[in-house]
Every structure is written in structure tokens, then in C-alpha cells.
Amino acid sequence: MKDLVPERYALAFRLYPYAKSPDQDAASPVRHKVVVVGGGPIGLATALDLGRRGVPVVLLDDHEGAGLGSRALCFSKRTLEICDRLGAAGPMLDKGVQWNLGKVFHDDRLLYAFDLLPETGHAFPAFINLQQPWFEKFLHDAIVQAQAEGAPIELRGRNRVDAVTPATDHVALDIMTPDGPYQLQADWLIACDGARSPLRGMLGLAFDGRVFEDNFLIADVKMKADFPTERWFWFEPHFKSGDSALLHKQPDDIWRIDFQLGWDIDRAKELEPANIRARVDAMLGPDVEYELDWCSIYTFQCRRMDKFRHGRVLFAGDSAHQVSPFGARGANSGIQDVDNLAWKLALVLDGTAPETLLDSYDVERVHGADENILNSTRATDFITPKSPVSKLFRNAVLELAEHLPFARSVVNSGRLSVPCTYDGSVLNGDDHPAMPARTRPGSPCPDAPVADGWLLRRLGRGFVLMAINTDAPECLAAHGVRVPRLALDATPELTARYLGEARRAVYLIRPDQHVAARWESFDESAVAAALARAIGKG
Amino acid sequence: MLITTPNLTKPDETYAALIATHEGLSEAGSHALNARLILILMNHIGNDAVLAEALRLARDPESAQG
Secondary structure, three states, rough: OOOOOOOOOOOOEEEOOOOOOOOHHHOOHHHHHHEOOOOHHHHHHHHOOOHHHOEEEEEOOOEEEEEEEOOOOEEEEHHHHHHHHHOOOHHHHEEEEEEEEOOOOOOOEEEEEEEOOOOOOOOOOOOOOOOOHHHHHHHHHHHHHHHHOOOEEEOOOOOOEEEEEEEOEEEEEEEOOOOOEEEEEEEEEEEOOOOOOOHHHHHHOOOOEEEEEEEEEEEEEOOOOOOOOEEEEEEEOOOOOEEEEEEEOOOOOOEEEEEEEOOOOOOOOOOHHHHHHHHHHHOOOOEEEEEEEEEEEEEEEEEOOOOOOEEEEEEEHHEEEEEEEOOOOOOHHHHHHHHHHHHHHHHHHHOOOOOHHHHHHHHHHHHHHHHHHHHHHHHHHHHOOOOOOHHHHHHHHHHOOOOHHHOOOOOOOOOOOOOOOOOOOOOOOOOOOOOOOOOOOOEEEOOOOOOOOOOOHHHOOOOOEEEEEEOOOOOEOOOOOOEEEEOOOOHHHHHHHOOEEEOOEEEEEOOOOOEEEEEEEOOOOHHHHHHHHOOOOO | OOOOOOOOOOOHHHHHHHHHHHHOOOHHHHHHHHHHHHHHHHHHOOOOHHHHHHHHHHHHHOOOOO
């Protein structure tokens, strides 16, 4: 029999095998509240976040689990904090490799080393390295756990969307399965189907930006080497295996090596194991024994959709925006999309917030995407200079960096992902001038140790009123939202991160743990007005 | 504010020192030196507005006022 949904790639983990759904035999298309398309990290996290909020969600993926290959590798502190809220961070932290030290080389010289210097007083490290399939598996484990606790999440493997038809009050989907086609309707459709997003294509939506004329070879090698757990980056490496090279540790004795190959290459030839081994040998030296675990050649682009919301279809992750890999801004920014979208969609679905709240998802995450595209474009231009004079200055910076600290700040081998502050968002309310800039409205809350654990865990996943060194009602109800209070005494960390010059503070914090508004003392009408703004009723 | 009025105490000596610094270098070596020099001076100045004005003036000297 003909395979109606053939596998396009091999799997690392088979997580949600195809099982026939009663929907496939229904006389007319069954309507669901939310359908997520795509079972990558962003799709899984979206289903998990919505499901944990009690929103029924069906996830469709044309495969049955996590694809093979390390791919996204560096997961940021903010991603871990979000995954912790989703109940998935523990195993990630256990399995992942933590690193803080980076070294930058030019030719055969060490220019300098840098420490990511994670500020103390945070539950999570600045970064962990973890292969993407493991990240997906841990999200899936958390989904299974959430399902057992009653979260209405359904995952449908080998369900490929072949057509999408937007209507006024729903989106209709034509789906192919191993048992043949069926149809579904969704009140809301979330497209997490990756950089080549078939849904985006079916809807005829543009995805414009800048193509970088360069090829990069990833060689994951397995070896028992005693290189330290550090990120090593070479500009114009002496071993001539590429115009730049990166060495980074993964779990399971696997090392990620990246070689910049240039534009005019013979892809098939470069992927021959003998040619890959020649490059790796030159880099590691003749005496190091290793196995090739996984290899891939990729090119990249920096681009985004004009808008991430198209009526009842919302785009998240790589389907909406794509960046170069320098700075780990791909999956990490997609997880921030999920963080931003899930609570808003939940409030719209239960009638608490107007549909227009979803437009703020578009505005805030477009802002985030632009920040990521700007950073990763600048890193790419530094790593692969586009003109002789650009290369002249790049190499002048590298030469000075060996001797002069100021030049090190200009060296750009990727500005590592930090969460976006939604400056200028319509959801932002009152600010207070005496308080620190890093926690102004729109900012993600920095973690801090508190009496019984960590601040971000205490904030939870709903609106919360954080009162430091001052009084506020135990619970406030306004505009259909219950806002519990979190009363805290100032600690050195809370003072530095939230009080600044102020003696006390009241913060209204959104469900995605971004600051909505802040004051020096509690004022019920001010808080209620800020809450209205933050749910799109302002 | 970018200073465009005379500001060098010994203009002839300073100019001669600039030329002397390039002595014996190949053309590529001189270009590299100039690039390093620009970066060092930019960092010393450090003021975004002043630098932006200097960049504009270097690109288009005719835009100078007066």
C-alpha cells in the first residue's frame, strides 16, 4: 500500500506514534479551540503552555517525534526559566552541559577569554548546551506529565496539513494521515512549522529578508577528549579548515564543530566523510581519535514575516522569523514567542480579554524578532566581512583585541541571546523613575533568591502583584482577572534588581513574567487601570 | 560637538609624526595601521554624537558649515 505520509527525515525519538482519531470518521469536520501545527520545540512548548492553562489543544505533526541531529544547541537562561514554568527544565539542566567561559582565537593566537559572568542569585545558568532532540523529548515528557494531571493536550503524529482555508470565525484544515484524509476546524491555528513553513506557503504570505552567501558545515564528533567545557571560536584559523570555526561541547562526549566554508562549494563533495575528517583532523591534530556522529551543511538567512498574526492564524518560531545561528537566537526567541502568546490566547478564549490582545503578540514579538535579526546580522557581518574594507577593519579589531580591552568589546562572534524588553508596547503601564532600568515596564523579571526558593517560581503563571517592603491587598479582582499578591521583604538582590533608589515598590507582573507597571505604593485604581491595559482593554 | 576649528598645538609636528609612523610599511600594512588608528581614536572619543558627525564629515567634507 502507498505510504500517504512518508517520513522526510529520520527520528531521534519516536514520541507520538500515529493513532487513528475519532475525528477521522466524523460525519462533518470536528471543531477544536486551538490547533498547533508542528512538533518541534516551539509547537511542543505552545501545546504544553496552553494545555497547562486549561486550553484544549490539538497538535498536528507530519512526523512522530524528534528529528535526528543536534541542530539548536545553546539554550539560554530565559528559555530554561520558561521551561521551568512549564515543568520541563529539571531534566534539561541535568542532561545539558553548562558553560561560562569562551575563548576567541585569530589564526594561531588566543586573543582573549571571556566569562559570561552570570550574575549570582539566579536559579538557572546563563546557557546550557543540549541537542535539540533531547530538548524536544523533555518537553514531550512534560506534556505526558501534564496530560496525566488532566491538561487537555492531544498530539497527532503523521498528520500532515495539506490545505488551510481561513474563514471568519474559524480556520479549516485538510489533513492527510496513513489512513487517508480528513478535515478539522480550529478557532485558532498556531503555525509552528519551521523556517520553510508549508502553512505560510499555503496562505501565500511573504517571508522577506537578507540571504547570506555562505555555507557552514556542522560536524558533531564523538570523542573522549579532555578539552575544557568552553566555547572556542577561531577567526581565520591556522588549521585552514574554514574561514572561521567553532568548537562547543554537547552532552554524551559529543562536540559540535562548525566550519565556515564560503559560498562556492560542492555540497556533496564537502559532505563526504573523508573530506569532513580532513578538516576535523587539521583542527584537532593527528592524534585525536573520534567518530563522526552527525554532519550537515547549512546556509542561512535573516528574515521575518511582515506580521505574525493573520486573522485566526498565528505564526511562532522559525515560521515567523529566521536568524543566523550566531548568538543562539533561533529556538530561544521561538520559546519567547510561546511565552508571549499562550497567556494572551488563553485570556481571549475564556472571554476575559478582547481579540485585539493578540495584536500585541504581533507587535511585541516583531520587536523581539527585529532585535534578534539586527544582532545576528551584525555578528554575521563581523564573522564574514562583505567587502575588503570591512575585512580590513575586522582584522584591525582582532589585532587590537589581543592587547587592548576596548577592542574586545567590538569583537563579535555572536551576541548571545538575552530576552527582549517590550519597550513602547501598548500593554505597558506606569513606570517609576527611581527604580532600575532593567525592570522597567516591558522587561522580563530577573530572577532572585527569596525566602523559600526563587522569585520566578513564586510569580507562577498568572498576573501577580509583587509588593516589596510595602502593603497591598492579598488579592485584587478587576476586569475578570484575579491578581494575587506576593509580599516580599527587600534583600540585596531584590533591592538591586527591583527597588533601585526607591524604598519600596509594587509591581504588576504579567503571566509571562514581564513587568506591566510599577509604583512606589499600592493604589487600587492605578493597578486596575494598568491591568486593563495589560489585557488589551486599556 | 565635533571640534572643526584648529585644535592641534603643533600641527606640523603631528602631521610629520603621522607620516613617519607609516614609514617602511607596504600599502597593505599602511591600510591596516590606519584602521587600527581609527579604532583607537574612536574609542578615545567615545561620544556617539561626535563620532557620527565625524563620520558624516569624512564622507562628505563639503557638508561642513562655514
